[in-house]
Amino acid sequence: xxxxxxxxxxxxxxxCIESGVDxxxxxxxxxxxxxIDVLRVQPDRSYYVEWSVNEKVALENALAAAxxxxxxxxxxxxxxxxxxxxxxxxxxxxxxxxxLVIMSADDPFAHSSQNEQDTRCYAHFSxxxxxxxxxxxxxxxxxxxxFSLSEEFGLPVLFRPTTRICHSKGDVELxxxxxxxxxxxxxxxxxxxxxxxxxxxxxxxxxxGKQPALRKRLVERGFNHYKxxxxxxxxxxxxxxxxVQELLPEGVSFMKIGAxxxxxxxxxxxxxxxxxILVIEELAPEVEETVRQVxxxxxxxxKKNGYASYEGELSLTAVAATLEKxxxxxxxxxPSGDSVQNLPPRxxxxxxxxxxxxxxxxxxxxxxxxxxxxxxxxxxxxxxxxVVDTTICMGASITVASGISHAGxxxxxxxxxxxxxxxHTGIQGLLNAVYNGANITVVILDNRITAMTGHQPNPNxxxxxxxxxxxxxxxxxxxxxxxxxxxxxxxxxxxTGMINVLQEAKKQKGVKVIIAKQMCVITARRVGVKRGRxxxxxEMCTGCGTCIRFGCPAIEFADEKARxxxxxxxxxxxxxxxxxxxIVREGKK
Amino acid sequence: MSxxxxxxxxxxxxxxxxxxxxxxxxxxLIEGRQVKGAETHGMAQRGGSVESHIRIxxxxxxxIPPGNADLLISFDLLEALRYSHYLKNVGKIVVNRHLxxxxxxxxxxxPAPTQDEIIEELKRHTLCVFDADKMAEEAGSPLSQNxxxxxxxxxxxxxxxxxxxxxxxRLVPKKTININMKAFELGRKYGGTC
Numbered sequence: 001x002x003x004x005x006x007x008x009x010x011x012x013x014x015x016c017i018e019s020g021v022d023x024x025x026x027x028x029x030x031x032x033x034x035x036i037d038v039l040r041v042q043p044d045r046s047y048y049v050e051w052s053v054n055e056k057v058a059l060e061n062a063l064a065a066a067x068x069x070x071x072x073x074x075x076x077x078x079x080x081x082x083x084x085x086x087x088x089x090x091x092x093x094x095x096x097x098x099x100l101v102i103m104s105a106d107d108p109f110a111h112s113s114q115n116e117q118d119t120r121c122y123a124h125f126s127x128x129x130x131x132x133x134x135x136x137x138x139x140x141x142x143x144x145x146x147f148s149l150s151e152e153f154g155l156p157v158l159f160r161p162t163t164r165i166c167h168s169k170g171d172v173e174l175x176x177x178x179x180x181x182x183x184x185x186x187x188x189x190x191x192x193x194x195x196x197x198x199x200x201x202x203x204x205x206x207x208x209g210k211q212p213a214l215r216k217r218l219v220e221r222g223f224n225h226y227k228x229x230x231x232x233x234x235x236x237x238x239x240x241x242x243x244v245q246e247l248l249p250e251g252v253s254f255m256k257i258g259a260x261x262x263x264x265x266x267x268x269x270x271x272x273x274x275x276x277i278l279v280i281e282e283l284a285p286e287v288e289e290t291v292r293q294v295x296x297x298x299x300x301x302x303k304k305n306g307y308a309s310y311e312g313e314l315s316l317t318a319v320a321a322t323l324e325k326x327x328x329x330x331x332x333x334x335p336s337g338d339s340v341q342n343l344p345p346r347x348x349x350x351x352x353x354x355x356x357x358x359x360x361x362x363x364x365x366x367x368x369x370x371x372x373x374x375x376x377x378x379x380x381x382x383x384x385x386x387v388v389d390t391t392i393c394m395g396a397s398i399t400v401a402s403g404i405s406h407a408g409x410x411x412x413x414x415x416x417x418x419x420x421x422x423x424h425t426g427i428q429g430l431l432n433a434v435y436n437g438a439n440i441t442v443v444i445l446d447n448r449i450t451a452m453t454g455h456q457p458n459p460n461x462x463x464x465x466x467x468x469x470x471x472x473x474x475x476x477x478x479x480x481x482x483x484x485x486x487x488x489x490x491x492x493x494x495x496t497g498m499i500n501v502l503q504e505a506k507k508q509k510g511v512k513v514i515i516a517k518q519m520c521v522i523t524a525r526r527v528g529v530k531r532g533r534x535x536x537x538x539e540m541c542t543g544c545g546t547c548i549r550f551g552c553p554a555i556e557f558a559d560e561k562a563r564x565x566x567x568x569x570x571x572x573x574x575x576x577x578x579x580x581x582x583i584v585r586e587g588k589k
Numbered sequence: 590m591s592x593x594x595x596x597x598x599x600x601x602x603x604x605x606x607x608x609x610x611x612x613x614x615x616x617x618l619i620e621g622r623q624v625k626g627a628e629t630h631g632m633a634q635r636g637g638s639v640e641s642h643i644r645i646x647x648x649x650x651x652x653i654p655p656g657n658a659d660l661l662i663s664f665d666l667l668e669a670l671r672y673s674h675y676l677k678n679v680g681k682i683v684v685n686r687h688l689x690x691x692x693x694x695x696x697x698x699x700p701a702p703t704q705d706e707i708i709e710e711l712k713r714h715t716l717c718v719f720d721a722d723k724m725a726e727e728a729g730s731p732l733s734q735n736x737x738x739x740x741x742x743x744x745x746x747x748x749x750x751x752x753x754x755x756x757x758x759r760l761v762p763k764k765t766i767n768i769n770m771k772a773f774e775l776g777r778k779y780g781g782t783c
Contacts, residue, residue, distance in 0.1 A: 005614035005624060111629075168651035169614055169626035239650065246649035317654045337656035337674035340710070343667065344699040346601065346691040348637035384696075553636050553692045565689075 001174035008136045008165045009034035011172045012103070015143035017042070020178035022070035022098075024049040025058040027424065028453035029077030030112035031166035032105035036075055037454060040465040047180040051456050051465040054394070054424040055080035059087045059102065063156070066100035067193065068184025071147055075103040078119050079393065083425065085122065088156070092126045093203035094192055095154035098184075099147030103159045105166050108282045108313035112163075114376065114393060116311060118284035119160040123260050127207055129214055130158040130260045131223065134241040136170040138258065144175075145221060152217070153210055162282060164239050164313065215263035223259030226270055233270070234328065236280040237287050243319040244280050249328055257287050268294035275299075278307065278326045282314050301326045350381045352554035353569030355492045355518035356416075356445050360387040361550060361573070362498035363414055363443060366506060370412040373400040375426070377418035378452045379445050385551055387416070395425025402429065402438035402511075412506065414441045419475065420450035420458045427478065434483040434511045441505045441512045444475055445492075447520040455523055479513045486512040493518055495576045521569050531570025533586045536562045540582035547574045547583065593625075593644040594747050595653040599672045600664030601689055602629070602639045605735035608760065609662065610641035612739060615756035616748045617645055627651035636692075638668055645747060661714075662742050664721075664735070665689055666707045673711060682714050683742040683780065685721040685734065717741060717783040724775050730765065733772035740776020750777065 006014070013035045016024070024047055026036050040049045048065075052058035055076040062074035076084060081104040088102070104122070107113040123130030131146050133139035139161050150157040191199050218224055226233075233253035236244040241256045248254055255270055271277060271294055279288040279302035288302040301307040308322045316334055323329040350357050356379045363372070364387055374380060374388040375397035382388045390400050401415035417426050422444055433440060450456040457463045462472035479487045486508050488501045498516065505512040519529065536547075543560040552574060554567040564574075564583070575583040596613060600606045607628055617624035625647035629639040642653045658676050663669035663684040673682065686704070694701045702710075708718055719741065725734040736757055743753055754773060761769045 003618060005611070005618050164627060164651060167628060169610070169624075169628065170647075170651065171614075171618055171622075171624050242650045315652050315654065316650055320654075334654035334657060339655075339672075339674040340670050342700075343671050344691050344694045344701045346636075346638040346667070346671075346693070348602065349692055351636060548695045551692060551696050555695070556690065557695045 001176055003171050003173055005169060006136070006172050007034060008139055008161060008168050010038050011136050011140040011174070012143060012161065012166075013038035014174055015140045016073050017177045018175040019099075019144040019147045020071060020180045021047050021073050021147075022180040022182050022184070023047060023062060023065035023072040024075075025052045025061045025072070026075030027052055027055045027058050027080055028450050028456045029080050029105070030453055031107060031163045032075045032077045032103060033453040033456065034166070035103060036465065037456065045466070049465055051458065053459060055084040056087060059084040059091070062100060062102075063087060063091050063096070064186075065184060066096035066098050066156070067094075068186050069097045070182050070184040071099045071180065073101050073103065076105075077113065078104055078106045078117050079114060080104065081119060081122055083394065088122065088128075089126050090195055091156050092128045092207050093195060093200055096150060096156055097154070099150035100156040101143065101146045101150060101159050102156055103161070106160055106162045106283065108162055114391065116283055118286065119158060120260055120286040121284055123158045123160075124286065127211065128155050128158055129153070129218065130160055132160050132238045132258055132260070133165055134237070134239055134256065134258060136165060136168060137172055139165050140172055140174070142258070145223075149217070149221070153214055155210065155214075162239060162313070211261060215261050218259040218261070219263050219266050221259075224255070224257050224262060224266070226255035227253060228273060229253045231274060232276045232328070233274040234278045234280060235287060235291060238282050240280040240282055240314045240319065243314055243316050246316060247320055247323055247329065249323075252328060260286065262287065262290045264290065264294050267291065271295055271298050276301065278302065278322070278328060280308065280314070280319055280322065283310070285310070347384070348381060349384065349551075349553055350378065351521050351569075352552050352567040353521040353571040354378070355447055355516065355521070355571075356382060357385070357550065357552060358492035358495055358498060358571070358573045359416070359443060359445055359516045360385045361577070362492070362495055362502055363387055363416070366499055366502040367412050367414045367441070370414050371404055371409060373397045373404065373413065373415040375415075375417040375421045377421055377445070379416055379418055382416065394421055395429055398426055398429035398433055398440070398442055401440040401442070402433035402436065405438045405440050406436070412441065413439070414443065416443045416445055419444060419446040419448065419460045422475070423459055423473070427482065430479065430484070430511070430513070431482045438511055439509055441502070441514065444513060444515045446475060446515050446517040447523075448517070449520050449523055451520045451522065455520070475515050479515075484511050484513045486510070487515065488513075489515045489517060491518055492516040493571050493573055495573055521571070525569070531572070533564070533566075533568040533570050534572060534575055534583050535564050535586050537582045537584055540580055542580055542582070544579060546577055546579060550574055550577060593647040594660075595658045596643045596645070596660045596662065596746065597653055597658045597672055597675050598641040598643065598662045599668045600639055601668065602636050604664045605732070606639055606641050606664065609735040609739050610643050612736070612753065612756045612760055613643045613645070613746070613748070615759055616752040619752040619755050620748060622646055623648055625649070625651040638671060640672060660742060660745055662738055664738060666704055667691070667702070670702070670707050670710055673714065676714055680714055681717065681745050682711055683717045683738065683745070684711065685738060686718050687720070687722055717780060719779055719783070721776070724779070725772055728772035728775055729768035733765070733769050736761070736769045736772040737776040740773035741780035743773075743777050744780045
C-alpha cells in the first residue's frame with residue numbers, strides 16, 4: 001500500500017483491515033473514537049461494525065464473535081474498560097477461539113478524561129497480555145501481531161495506545177487489506193463457556209498455566225528487547241521509549257518494553273549486568289515494579305524514589321529533566337521556556353447556538369438554590385455557567401442526584417445527562433431512583449447524537465454506525481416504562497416553554513424527567529439547517545450585560561454595548577433574554 | 590537530537606489548523622521525507638485554543654519541546670502570544686492580524702491585551718503579520734484563510750513550493766482547488782516580502 005501521512009487511529013484502523021478483522025464493536029471515547037469512525041465509513045467493508053450502547057455491551061458482543069471463530073476488535077477509552085471490566089476478567093478464563101483485540105486508549109494528562117488510570121494495570125489484574133506501542137508505526141505493526149498472539153494463546157489481547165499515539169500523526173508504511181467476514185459458528189462447550197464454579201476453577205488454573213510461555217513468547221516476538229551498551233541502563237515503555245531514544249547518551253544500555261507480562265528471568269539477566277537503572281514510563285509504575293522485583297541490590301531510579309512523576313504525560317522536556325536528575329545527562333537540552341503570563345484563557349466552550357446553554361439558563365432561573373449533578377459529554381462545560389456541581393463517570397448524574405436526595409439535603413436536586421450517556425448507563429439510575437422514591441428532577445439534554453467524541457450515532461439518532469436506518473428509541477416511553485409519571489418534552493431554544501415546564505416540575509414530588517430536545521448545532525449545520533443570524537440594535541442596547549452573562553461565544557461587549565459576531569447560528573435564545581428587545585434578526589428593523 | 594524542522598500551527602478550534610498541518614505532512618510524503626505531528630481532538634476542540642505540532646524530518650516523538658520551534662504559524666494574535674515560548678530565539682512568527690477575544694474576557698471581565706500590544710510583544714521574534722482574512726476573500730473564499738497562511742509561511746519552510754501546492758491540491762475539496770491555489774500564491778507572494 002505504500003506510505004501515508006496518517007493519524008495514529010487511522011493507522012490502527014488500517015492495520016485491522018490488513019489483519020482481516022471480521023467483527024468490530026466499541027463505544028466512542030477520546031482518544032479512541034476515530035478507529036471505528038474510520039472503519040465504519042469504508043466503502044467496501046468486509047467486516048461487521050457497530051457502535052454499541054456501552055463498553056460492557058461492546059466487549060460481550062466482540063467476545064461472542066471471537067468464540068464463534070471470527071476475528072474481533074473492541075475499542076474504548078481507558079475508563080470504558082472499567083465498564084467492560086466484568087466481561088474482561090472472566091473472558092481471560094473462557095479464552096477465545098479467534099483473535100480478540102481490546103483497544104483501551106489511555107489519556108495521560110487527562111486531556112479529555114476524568115482520570116489518568118493505566119490500562120496496563122487491568123492486563124496485570126486480568127492476566128491477559130497487553131501491547132503498548134511507542135510510535136504510530138509500531139501501533140500499526142502491533143495489530144496483526146495482537147490478533148495472532150490472541151489466537152496462539154487463546155486469550156484476549158489488550159492494546160493500549162495513549163493520546164500521543166492515537167492523536168499524533170506520522171508517515172506510516174501500510175500493508176495490503178485482507179478481506180474479513182468469515183462466517184462464525186458457535187461450538188457448544190459448557191466447560192469452556194459456562195463458568196459455574198466447577199468449570200471456572202479449572203479455567204483459572206489453565207489461565208495461570210499459560211503465563212510462563214506467554215512471557216517468553218513476548219520476548220521472542222520482539223516486543224521486548226534491549227541493547228547492551230554500558231554499565232548503566234534505561235528501561236522505557238510506550239511513548240517514553242521514543243523520547244529516550246531521542247536523548248539516549250552514548251555508553252548507556254537501553255531496554256524497550258512493548259508488551260506485558262514481562263519475562264522476569266530475561267529481565268533479571270539484563271538488570272544484573274548493570275550498576276544503575278533508570279525506568280521511564282507513563283502513569284503507573286508497572287515496569288518499575290517488575291524491575292524492582294528482580295533487581296537484587298542494583299539501584300533502581302524511577303517514580304518510587306522521586307526521579308519521575310506518577311502523574312501527567314511524558315514529553316521530551318520531562319524525560320530530559322529526569323535523565324538529568326538521575327545523572328544520565330549533564331544538562332537538560334530543553335529548558336522549559338517561560339510562557340507569557342496573565343493572558344485571558346481560552347478553554348473549550350459550548351458552541352454558539354448550543355442547545356444546552358438554553359437548558360442550563362432555564363434550570364438556573366427556576367432552581368436558584370439547588371444541587372446540580374451532571375454527567376459526561378459536551379454539557380460538562382456547563383461548569384462555566386455554574387450548573388454542574390458533580391461529574392464522576394458515565395451515567396452518574398441520576399444516581400448522584402438520588403443519593404443526595406436520600407441523604408436528606410433539603411435543596412432541590414436537578415441533574416443533567418445527555419442522550420447517549422443516558423442510554424449508556426443512565427437508565428439503571430433512573431429505574432433505581434423511581435423504585436426507591438427519590439425526589440429529583442432529571443433533565444435529559446437530548447441532541448440526538450454522541451457529540452463530544454465526534455458525532456457518532458446512537459440508538460436515539462435513527463441510524464446505525466454504517467448509516468443504515470434504525471428505529472430511534474423513544475426516550476419518553478423509556479422513562480415512562482421505568483415508572484416516571486412526570487415526563488415532559490420541550491425545545492430548549494424556547495426559553496419560556498422550558499421555564500414553564502421546569503416550574504411545573506419544581507412543584508411535583510418524586511422523579512420528574514424533562515427531555516430538552518434539539519439537534520446539535522454542528523449536526524444541524526452539516527445537514528443544511530439555516531437560521532437567520534441575529535444582531536444587536538446598538539441604539540436600543542442599554543449595555544446591561546444580560547446577554548453577556550448567557551456566555552455565548554457569538555456575543556461580545558465593547559464600548560458599553562453588546563455586539564453579535566459571525567459565530568451566531570440563529571438560535572434566538574439571546575433575543576428572548578434581552579430585557580429591552582435590542583437583539584433582532586438580521587435584516588429586520 | 591533529531592535535527593528536525595519544527596513548526597507549530599496554532600489557532601482557535603474550527604479555524605482549520607488541522608488541514609494546514611495535514612498539508613505540511615502530505616508535502617513531506619511527496620518529498621519522501623519523514624514527518625511526525627500531534628494535534629488537539631475531543632473536548633479541547635470546542636472553540637478552545639488548539640495546537641498542531643509538525644516536525645519535518647522528525648524521527649522520534651511528535652511533540653515540539655518549548656524553545657525549540659523554528660516557525661510559529663498562528664491564525665490569531667492572542668494565540669500567537671500564548672504559544673510564543675515554543676519558538677527558538679531565532680524562530681519566526683507568521684500571524685494573521687486578527688484577534689478573537691475569548692468569551693472569558695466578557696463573562697469574567699478579564700483584562701485582555703490589544704492588537705498593538707500583542708504585536709509589540711511578538712516583535713521579539715522575526716515577525717510577519719498581515720491580514721490573511723482579507724487575502725482569503727480576495728482569493729475567493731474566507732475559508733481559504735488557512736492556505737493563505739501556509740503560503741505566507743512557505744518561504745521559511747524547507748519544503749519545495751511545488752510539493753506544498755501538490756499537497757494543497759490533494760487535500761482541499763475538489764471544487765475549491767482554484768480558490769486555494771490563488772490563496773497559496775497570494776500568501777506566498779506576501780510572505781516573500783517579510
